[in-house]
Amino acid sequence: MSWLVTGGAGYIGAHVVRAFQAKGIDTVVVDDLSSGRRSFLTDDERFVQGSILDGRLLEDAFEKFHVQGVVHLAGFKYAGVSVKRPLHTYQQNVAGTSMLLAAMEAKGVDRIVFSSSAAVYGTPDVDLVTETTPKHPESPYGESKLIGEWLLADQARATGLRHTSLRYFNVVGSGTPEVFDPSPHNLFPLVFEALLDGRTPRINGDDYPTPDGTCVRDYIHVADLAEAHVVAAQRLDAGEPIEPVYNLGSGDGVSVGEIMRAVAEVTGIAFDPEIAPRREGDPARIVASGELAARDLDWRMRHSLTEMVASAWEARRSAPVDNV
Structure with missing residues (x-):
């Protein structure tokens, strides 16, 4: 028996796969x-190249590899770009999730861990976001993640599907030098590429009502995130609440x-960030409570902030030039 990881060749997905393997799953x-x-x-990884929009491919994979559960990470993940490509976003994230759930039902796969997003909250007006904070997504990406959660809940009522969704903000760092974050939209890669190109990294606004005037966000290490996915899968396997x-x-x-x-300290590259105007819609602070996840x-x-930066920097510098 095995767990299928959609999007398992991505930055987060590859870490989730490694976390499962470390537990012997x-x-x-x-x-x-x-x-x-x-x-x-890894070279011995069981890999199927194809889209979650291909129901036959999914059903064949479920049957061939005796799949007992799914970690669903595949999707179009760029919130800003989703505003310009809403139909593509909904096709990948909503139609894709629907197709995946249909294939699971057809093959009797009854448990799923869904990689959701804190984008479902939009711009909350509370100091600390909890699971009950009202949801007001502000992009097709955030909307598609919320719809994904609804699909799981509806399917659970209809078929008894066992499920949970994990919401998170900014994922950084690396658990292995072989895997780095290649996204052209995330803060760490943007800063690293600027430094490697001899450019000065940029901060969008330094006049927010925060201790140093810059935006405050949740940044979590990708290996910690991957571990939470595995524990969630184990609880589903064990039938635990x-x-x-x-x-x-x-x-x-x-x-x-x-x-x-922290980047300047870790890299040894001294720089004073360029200060650009605020980006429209950027709230001063968005931070979530992890108490419920800590309990279960x-x-x-x-990992400390220094460890997050150092592991990400090592992985980026280890990347082959033709793989960046």
């Missing part, structure tokens, strides 16, 4: 490699200014 990966990389997977949603939050957050200072999923922040 067999995995199989389905990924269309639109953003994932085959090189992120599990909540429908969990926030994987730090509880206190880190400012963009703090990140810049052994969730905790196992």
